[in-house]
Amino acid sequence: MKIGLSELEALKEGAAVLGCGGGGDTHxxxxxxxxxxxxxxxxxxxxxxxxxxxxxxxxxxxxxxPIIMSERVPAGDEALASLRALxxxxxxxxxxxxxIEVGGLxxxxxxxxxxxxxxxxxxxxxxxxxxxxxxxxTFNAYGVPCAPMTISSEHGHMVLxxxxxxxxxxxxARSVVIGMGxxxxxxxxxxxxxxxxxxxxxxxxxxxxxxxxxxxxxRRRKAHPAGAVLDAFAQSTYGQGMVLIxxxxxEVQRRRTGRAxxxxxxxxxxxxxxxxxxxxxxxxxxxxxxxxxxxxxTVPDLIVLLHHESGSPVLIENLKVxxxxxxxxxxxxxxxxxxxxxxxxxxRAFGYSxxxxxxxxxxxx
Amino acid sequence: MKIGLSELEALKEGAAVLGCGGGGDTHxxxxxxxxxxxxxxxxxxxxxxxxxxxxxxxxxxxxxxPIIMSERVPAGDEALASLRALxxxxxxxxxxxxxIEVGGLxxxxxxxxxxxxxxxxxxxxxxxxxxxxxxxxTFNAYGVPCAPMTISSEHGHMVLxxxxxxxxxxxxARSVVIGMGxxxxxxxxxxxxxxxxxxxxxxxxxxxxxxxxxxxxxRRRKAHPAGAVLDAFAQSTYGQGMVLIxxxxxEVQRRRTGRAxxxxxxxxxxxxxxxxxxxxxxxxxxxxxxxxxxxxxTVPDLIVLLHHESGSPVLIENLKVxxxxxxxxxxxxxxxxxxxxxxxxxxRAFGYSxxxxxxxxxxxx
Numbered sequence: 001m002k003i004g005l006s007e008l009e010a011l012k013e014g015a016a017v018l019g020c021g022g023g024g025d026t027h028x029x030x031x032x033x034x035x036x037x038x039x040x041x042x043x044x045x046x047x048x049x050x051x052x053x054x055x056x057x058x059x060x061x062x063x064x065x066p067i068i069m070s071e072r073v074p075a076g077d078e079a080l081a082s083l084r085a086l087x088x089x090x091x092x093x094x095x096x097x098x099x100i101e102v103g104g105l106x107x108x109x110x111x112x113x114x115x116x117x118x119x120x121x122x123x124x125x126x127x128x129x130x131x132x133x134x135x136x137x138t139f140n141a142y143g144v145p146c147a148p149m150t151i152s153s154e155h156g157h158m159v160l161x162x163x164x165x166x167x168x169x170x171x172x173a174r175s176v177v178i179g180m181g182x183x184x185x186x187x188x189x190x191x192x193x194x195x196x197x198x199x200x201x202x203x204x205x206x207x208x209x210x211x212x213x214x215x216x217x218x219r220r221r222k223a224h225p226a227g228a229v230l231d232a233f234a235q236s237t238y239g240q241g242m243v244l245i246x247x248x249x250x251e252v253q254r255r256r257t258g259r260a261x262x263x264x265x266x267x268x269x270x271x272x273x274x275x276x277x278x279x280x281x282x283x284x285x286x287x288x289x290x291x292x293x294x295x296x297x298t299v300p301d302l303i304v305l306l307h308h309e310s311g312s313p314v315l316i317e318n319l320k321v322x323x324x325x326x327x328x329x330x331x332x333x334x335x336x337x338x339x340x341x342x343x344x345x346x347x348r349a350f351g352y353s354x355x356x357x358x359x360x361x362x363x364x365x
Numbered sequence: 366m367k368i369g370l371s372e373l374e375a376l377k378e379g380a381a382v383l384g385c386g387g388g389g390d391t392h393x394x395x396x397x398x399x400x401x402x403x404x405x406x407x408x409x410x411x412x413x414x415x416x417x418x419x420x421x422x423x424x425x426x427x428x429x430x431p432i433i434m435s436e437r438v439p440a441g442d443e444a445l446a447s448l449r450a451l452x453x454x455x456x457x458x459x460x461x462x463x464x465i466e467v468g469g470l471x472x473x474x475x476x477x478x479x480x481x482x483x484x485x486x487x488x489x490x491x492x493x494x495x496x497x498x499x500x501x502x503t504f505n506a507y508g509v510p511c512a513p514m515t516i517s518s519e520h521g522h523m524v525l526x527x528x529x530x531x532x533x534x535x536x537x538a539r540s541v542v543i544g545m546g547x548x549x550x551x552x553x554x555x556x557x558x559x560x561x562x563x564x565x566x567x568x569x570x571x572x573x574x575x576x577x578x579x580x581x582x583x584r585r586r587k588a589h590p591a592g593a594v595l596d597a598f599a600q601s602t603y604g605q606g607m608v609l610i611x612x613x614x615x616e617v618q619r620r621r622t623g624r625a626x627x628x629x630x631x632x633x634x635x636x637x638x639x640x641x642x643x644x645x646x647x648x649x650x651x652x653x654x655x656x657x658x659x660x661x662x663t664v665p666d667l668i669v670l671l672h673h674e675s676g677s678p679v680l681i682e683n684l685k686v687x688x689x690x691x692x693x694x695x696x697x698x699x700x701x702x703x704x705x706x707x708x709x710x711x712x713r714a715f716g717y718s719x720x721x722x723x724x725x726x727x728x729x730x
Contacts, residue, residue, distance in 0.1 A: 085527065157529040157537055162450065164522040172522055172544040179540025 001206055003111060003121065004042035008034055010212030015107045016313040017211050017229060018204070020302050022285035023104015023130030024066030025315060032076040033108040036115035043111055044120040046096055048202050051193030055095035057122060058083045058190050060110045063134065063151070063173060064183035069105075074154045078185035079113045082150040085158050086187040089148055098122035098196065100137055100189065102204040103130030103285075109185070111205075121205060126189065128201035128238075128332050129302055131345055132260060132284045134170040139189040141340040142199035149173065149188035153180035174259070201333055207236050215311050225311020226326045229304075233330050241330030242359055244289055244296070245269050245278035246308065249323045254316075260284050265305075265319050267327060278327050280305070282316050283350055289329055297359045298347040300337060302330040331360035366571055368476060368486065369407035373399055375577030380472045381678040382576050382594060383569070385667050387650035388469015388495030389431030390680060397441040398473040401480035408476055409485040411461055413567050416558030420460035422487060423448050423555045425475045428499065428516070428538060429548035434470075439519045443550035444478045447515040450523050451552040454513055463487035463561065465502055465554065467569040468495030468650075474550065476570075486570060491554065493566035493603075493697050494667055496710055497625060497649045499535040504554040506705040507564035514538065514553035518545035539624070566698055572601050580676050590676020591691045594669075598695045606695030607724055609654055609661070610634050610643035611673065614688045619681075625649050630670075630684050632692060643692050645670070647681050648715055654694055662724045663712040665702060667695040696725035 003011065012030045019026070037043065051057065060079040062069060087094055097117065099110040102125035114121040126137030134146060146169040151159045159176050161169065169188075177184035191199070211232045218228035226243050234240045247269040254263035260283040269276035279290040286303035288295055297303060305314040308324035335341065337356065343349065346356045368376065377395045384391070402408065416422065425444040427434060452459055462482070464475040467490035479486040491502030499511060511534040516524045524541050526534065534553075542549035556564070576597045583593035591608050599605045612634040619628035625648040634641035644655040651668035653660055662668060670679040673689035700706065702721065708714065711721045 155529075155533065157533070158527040159537065159541070160525040160527060162523040162525060164520070168520065168522070172524065172541065175540040175544025176524070176537065179537040 001045045002042035003037070003045055005034065005037060007209050008037060010209045010216060011107060012212065013215045013312070014208030014210065014212030015102065015104060017215070017304055018103035018208055018302065019130045019313065020103060020285040020304055021282055021314065021316040022132070023101065023106065025070070026105050026108065028070050028073065029105035029108035032074070033112045033115065036076060036112045040115045040118065043114045045123045045205055046120040048122060048124050048197045048200060051095065051122065051196055053192060053194035055193035056090070056092045056190065057096055057098055057193060057196045058086055058094040058187050059098045059100045059126065059139070060113045060187050061100040061106045062109045062183065063186050064177045066105060068182035072154060072181070072183060074185065076112050077116050078152050078154055079109050079187065080117045081158065082152045082185050082187040083113060083117065085150045085152070085160060086148060086190060089160055090190060094119060095193070096120040096122050098200065099125040099205065101125060101127045101130055102208055103127065107205060107208060122196060122200070123205045124196065124200035124202045125204045126200060128204055128336050129300060130285050134173055134188065135166055136345040138201055138335055138341060139191065139199050140166050141338070141344055144189050144191045144195050144199055146188050148190065149186055151176050151180070151184040151186050153184055155180070201335055203237065219311050226306055226328045230328065230330070237333040239331045239360060241302070241328060244291055244327040244329050245273045245276055246271055246326045247273055247278065247324070249319060249321050249325065252319045252321060261316065267325065270324070280327060286316070287350055288347060288352060289327065295354055295357055297329040298352070298354065298356050299350065300332045300341070300345055301358050302332060304328045304330070329359040331358050366410045367407035368402070368410055370399065370402060372574050373402060375574045375581060376472060377577065378580045378677070379573030379575070379577030380468060382580070382669055383468035383573055383667065384495045384678065385468060385650040385669055386647055386679065386681040387497070388466065388471065390435070391470050391473065393435055393438065394470035394473035397439070398477045398480065401441060401477045405480045405483065408479045410488045410570055411485040413487060413489050413562045413565060416460065416487065416561055418557060418559035420558035421455070421457045421555065422461055422463055422558060422561045423451055423459040423552050424463045424465045424491065424504070425478045425552050426465040426471045427474045427548065428551050429542045431470060433547035437519060437546070437548060439550065441477050442481050443517050443519055444474050444552065445482045446523065447517045447550050447552035448478060448482065450515045450517070450525060451513060451555060454525055455555060459484060460558070461485040461487050463565065464490040464570065466490060466492045466495055467573055468492065472570060472573060487561060487565070488570045489561065489565035489567045490569045491565060493569050493701050494665060495650050499538055499553065500531055501710040503566055503700055503706060504556065504564050505531050506703070506709055509554050509556045509560050509564055511553050513555065514551055516541050516545070516549040516551050518549055520545070566700055568602065584676055591671055591693045595693065595695070602698040604696050604725060606667070606693060609656055609692040609694050610638045610641055611636055611691045612638055612643065612689070614684060614686050614690065617684045617686060626681065632690065635689070645692060649681070651681070652715055653712060653717060654692065660719055660722055662694040663717070663719065663722050664715065665697045665706070665710055666723050667697060669693045669695070694724040696723045
């Protein structure tokens, strides 16, 4: 599979679904990727089984505040500069790059890097969704060191974190990004092809394209967008998701605490959901979903709000009272819900007092 | 000249004088240096004219909050690790290290590095005193790039800032240090021997030893400590300083704003200064000195408070009402008061609305 202009269109929608309300607005990064693909041609998407065990794979991402990125538009080659600097440090050449985070804008960061660097993109990532912190990824869960990593800014800084244990890398790297003004472009978790096979969430880039295509096609045919998206997930390693509730936004609470926008949205059921109440709690991304007072799904389950009509995924920053939405929940692949993974991004890692619950186990409808 | 145990004792006092009330308590760093010198032997002090023009000189320092350093006692070899990492990045071997900041604890950081690394210490620095920020040094004033620089922590992080313009390096490096928990050990402003000759404040380490010796000797002989210290400065490139006022602390105001402890101390003259009032404003270091309502001396002039009896320099954190002190002001070498240098650390760089005034020009006593 290659990612050309038509795949990019679909990916923009699919990555937003996997963003779970966060991960940054995809529009600007999509435009940068489109420009790179128009200049350099389509990007080859490599399945992990196509990698040689000895290949050097260097994942790339944007780290920081998407809103700042939209004010300080990057040239597009910042993450590639980080990748090249990491290559020089390691004394090797990357066979491919890979998204750390497939959800939201970051799939485009690595896609643009692949296009500009003339290298393939691995059809996998380290989250299978969007997550707010660097340690919240399967690479970390299954033993890939985050260091050495590089961080560059559009002002020409290049920072290499040569060493440091994984739990503290988020803190040090985040500080660097803040020192750079709030946005940095990173190359991290350098790994072998063998490690990529063992530690990544596979097939997520092509899945995002399929989800986007399903959504666009449903929109064109005026079919039910959530149903089309759920069908696409059902044919993947994610499995069968469900609609939690359809209805209107009754209330939105947001507060800025530390680095996250925390809060919740209350949904009042309509149509066949009349009389029911859904509550989604979020911290940058949607993290828990309740129906009628019972938590039925938590991170890493995908909890996604779609505009009722267009099916477009709704970013948390765009939630407002009266908006009619469909709340969809989808389980994530097995590799994302092991003990190691849940320790990093289960609900307790975000300060909630409940254990992980997945719509996979729910049989209440 | 070699720095052995007896020189270390004197250096501890002299560096505190050059700390101008800040630069960190020297005791812990002195002990680390003493341990290194006991293990490895005295450190050779090299005059800049003894350097080859092509020598690689790598200055070293601690960056961050001294109080945190005293809670998280380092092993002592952190700055050497940063120096070695920078050597590897540059593909060269340092002929010597050099203090970035001779005042306060940082002369010991580079001294310990020299001892443990088996290399000489250059008898010069980039400030001729203590200053709070990385860009406030003669190396920067006269065109030495701060990058590449390395920062390590006692937890094993090693960060290399490969590129970045000098004005922004303080911000990025400070962020790294904060991410490391508040203290980092740096190697920065790598330069040639030629650059060291052209851009450093020369002879400051040996001067600190001479000042300390004068102070210790005066204390032993129960002579006037400030007079002995001023005599030592008078025979250096710093020149003739003076006693501004002797008296008691009437009032101390301190407030924490951003990264600095800002405030002022009001001194009520006693003995031959009865009826006079001195005010010293500080931001981590003493920065301006007023006598009877008139500013007579500003940074980079050394403004130093000595305990009236012992002659020991008083840290701003130890100022308290009723303490009897001698306030001494000393001009600094010509290289520190050019237009380029004053733009970096004149009073306006700290937000004061006056131009630099030096006791060098004052003829009012």
